[in-house]
Amino acid sequence: MNDDARALHRRRVWSKVGRYTLLTVLAVIVLFPIYITVVNSLLPPVDITHQPPKLFPSHPQWSSYSDAWSAGHMGTYLKNSFIVTFVITVGQVLTAILAGYAFAFLRFPFKRTLFVVFLATLMVPFEVTIVTNVSTISDLGWYNTYAGLAVPFLATGFGAFLMRQAFLTMPGELRDAAALDGYGHWRFLWRVAVPLARPAVAALTVFAFLAAWNQYLWPLLITKDDKLRTVQIGLKQLQSVSIDQINITFAGAVIAVIPLVILLLFFQKQLVRGLTAGAVKG
Amino acid sequence: MGRVALDQVSKRFDDVAAVDDLTLEVADEEFLVLLGPSGCGKSTALRMIAGLEEPTSGTITIGERVVNDVEAKDRDVAMVFQSYALYPHMTVRRNIEFPLRSRKVPSSERAALVQEAADSLDLGGLLDRKPAQLSGGQRQRVALARAIVRRPQAFLMDEPLSNLDAKLRVQTRAELVELQRRLAATVVYVTHDQVEAMTMGNRIAVLDHGVLQQIGAPQEVYAKPANLFVARFIGSPPMNTVTGRIDRVDGALVAQLPGGRVPVPAELGRVIEAAGIDEVVIGVRPEDLRFTDDGGIPASVSVVESLGHERHVICRLADQQLVIVRQDAHERAPAEESTTHLATDAAALHVFETEHGTRIGS
């Protein structure tokens, strides 16, 4: 190796070290709040208030988790969140498939107008509608029920739009072939269109799940007791416990995050596709 | 198998006629090719037969039944699409089976029918694969199998070979014809490829701008094109066409071409005179032209293209128009940039009137 080559090599090594250092420092900053939450959930409250704080639980105390689960009602909150999220996700995906199919494959009067109506719903922030929706739900007798938590979200303009786009990318000859093979729209929808649009369905499912799981304002407005509260607002109840139970709050936060961590580990690709669908095609 | 008939069928999209007053009949067990450039209405015609488009007017008959009001699935025709339209998420077996399932064929019978269709197209070993795992030729055969498994009255094929590479296309052409003979099938076959049309069809129907230009046996359409469009569309390299003024020289009719003249055959002359035509388009197929040392039309040799078994000599006439001469390989080739003369037999001349391009005489 001559001198020039050696200098170049040295520069490359240092540049690599520099890049890894920068990435690591940034990763630490991003991850620190999550890390300290996990640590604090395993510390006795005295250690949490201690200065300097403990950055590693040398004697982890797992009791905070069982306290959060039963005394803190996290078990019930999780169950409620799962029920509501499941209903919303299934409902949203179904209505989106149906509406998306109609817009992509059927001919009917006022198609364009109705499509604009669907898109217009995207322009209405949910916060704008709460004043009326709270009284509508009460009038329907759905205050503090699963129905009240789920029904307003059973359809979205975004979902219908996503599914329509997915259906439109399917070759038209497939529909023609199925028509000749003796399949009407309904059977074509379930046997060909939906199986082929699986990536879009998966993306929408993950997206809908995430949005439903993270809901905060609506459950806050529409529930009044621990039997119906979801994880997000249940966590708020946990926050107000006294300082000598502060480890339970941290444990509750960890419990609230675990289902999504699991979901995202398995469906990262679908989530990215769902999130970027609007950016790329919109 | 059954016949297919179109009677005065038209299809208009807004103000544009995709198919204009089309009348034709496909006989039982006939292989009819609808030929034309893209956008000529051939695919629309096929899709109307299939029931995928509604005619604006006219009657469509399949077998003995008028099918205008019959849904696609009840017309008892099968279609092979350009993209094959295989269901990507189903195995080959399921793909072939798909039309039978909707028709509630019992599963025992279904399996036998699928096996038979698959065997006849040499797909036996591929039944459990998905379309993505197949080659282009195999996919094409699956599409065929899906069509024949139903034993329909007629097969409709929309450019089924256009996605295959050139070599496979030649082979599949022959296999398709063989299959049609074996099944004694009625086939309506859409293509823009004149070689496919010439080699496969019992008859060819040439369409342009939605209008039927000519229908007949391949040799007949080639030998006696009904108009300039057909003359130029069929044949490769295409027919040479040159416009000439009609003159009377020494009592005989001639057409004045750039740099010379050709005599008009006597029986055509009578027709031309009776109609009072003073200008015509003369057409000569490249293989009907030959080089000569004297007489004929002067031309300069521009480029000589050798294809191995034959040779295309591209010449320029006095007014710079290009004319192509086809020679066999064993003939003597003229030198590039030399000057020569072109001659032909009177019997090889095609004469068309200039206004509509209609053929004059028989």
Added chain:
Amino acid sequence: MAAPGVALTPARRRLRRRERGLAYLLLVPSLLIFGVFVFWPLVHNVYLGFYRNPPFPGLPSTYVGFDQYKDVLTSQTFFDSVKTTFLFAILTVPTGIVAGLALAVLAHQQLRGIGIYRTFFSSTVATSVAVAAVIFGTLMNPSVGLLPWLGLTTNPTVLQNPDWALIAVAIVTVWQTLGLTFILMASGLQSVPDELYEAAKVDGAGTWSRFWHVTLPMMSPTIFFAVIIGTIFAFQSFGQIDILTQGGPLRKTNVLTYFIYDTLQRQSDPGRAAVLAVALFFLTLLLALAQIRLLERRVSYER
């Protein structure tokens, strides 16, 4: 669309009717939900705004026409709330996008183990607004040792401090949305063809020059999308404020959504809340339209 003079046969007409019927059947579930929970509230809000709440519960509300609109929309509280909402958006949206883009560019390198860093940077998508707010809120509890140890103390404590409360809420928000922004930016970067970078390299462009002349222009559609969605998100932020500050101190974090909630729930005044909701709707609408017009011209959409 039959051509003139061609009558549809009864059989054809029946087919058309069936297709139309199926279409409406497929749309009805969605339309029902939209009608009841999206469009009806829009109309009903306007109507509710005409009625003033009775001074004591139990009495009927009185029709006051546009008076209540005038009262609410000209009040100092409303003005401050709109200001806070905009301030919050300005604090969160550009910061979030710059941070997300920076991380995405850094993670868009050919390095061994870069996948792990991508997972780290996108990790906050697993958190919700509520989780983030509870974590940070508890960490900012004055009895917890972390902030004093880091030397980050204010008096009064951060969340009770009028100067710092909104900034603290903004930091929590930026952190919580960082994963999402990172994913968006990273996938935007992935769609920039490598040939462009290679061409720029061959043309002698350095790292910075490549960023300015290739990355940024090619990313502009993604950034454009992120700005619009981010602003709409920011205008709808609620959970972190409810958990961390409840609009306080001194209404310094009283963004419009919290103002609506507070008026509706705590003050039980649907009339005034409806007026605020109408205002929020038009504000979001105008903002989105303005952004689209303003940014569209500067965005390179060529791919």
